[in-house]
Amino acid sequence: MSLVRLELFREVDSLQREMNRFIENSIARSDDNRLTTSFVPAAELEETSDALHLKLEVPGMESKDLDIQVSAEAVSISGERKSENKTQEGGVTRSEFRYGSFRRVIPLPNRIQNNNVQAEYKDGILNLTLPKAEEEKNKIVKVNLD
Incomplete structure (x- = not known):
């Protein structure tokens, strides 16, 4: 040893x-x-037969602070968070500030119609509905068995 x-x-x-x-x-x-x-906001991507649904968690932000850009292959989301929390107890004021910016690019598994994207922002959650391009909806792949 x-x-x-x-x-x-x-x-x-x-x-x-x-x-x-x-x-x-x-x-x-x-x-x-x-x-x-x-910070990097949490994201969730769900695929249905006709669209991709992207959900992004961006609490403490207003919709005007978000910049969303969509191409046929990816979604780019950036923003800046500014929040302030003030409390007063027993003559003492306590103030906390949180500032932060982010940029996240999410590659998409399918091509989408980027001119038909729908967006909704509520309670700190950004929901994007990204309709698939027509060629992706009707795409048929032949599978060979050996």
Whole structure:
């Protein structure tokens, strides 16, 4: 049996460097030099016979803060979140601000009719209905058995 020397401080130092790198990559500066954090909203894509349904979770944002661009093969959604929470208790005011921007590009499994996209934003959930292109709806693939 061989002995392995544990270098605890080197491991802790390495962990600290990794955490610093993670924080630096998560925090950016906005145009007015304010610290902001970026986030990636959760997404869910469902396919039906005639459309793709994309649901994106973007709480704390207004619809005017969202930029949605759709091509035949992908959806690009970006926005900036600005929220403020103020409470007063016992003569003390506590204020919390959350700022952050995001950009997410979601490739689509099928071509769509990007000029017929329907969008709805309610309670922090963005719903997009992306109708499939006609050639995708009628696409038949022959399967060979060997």
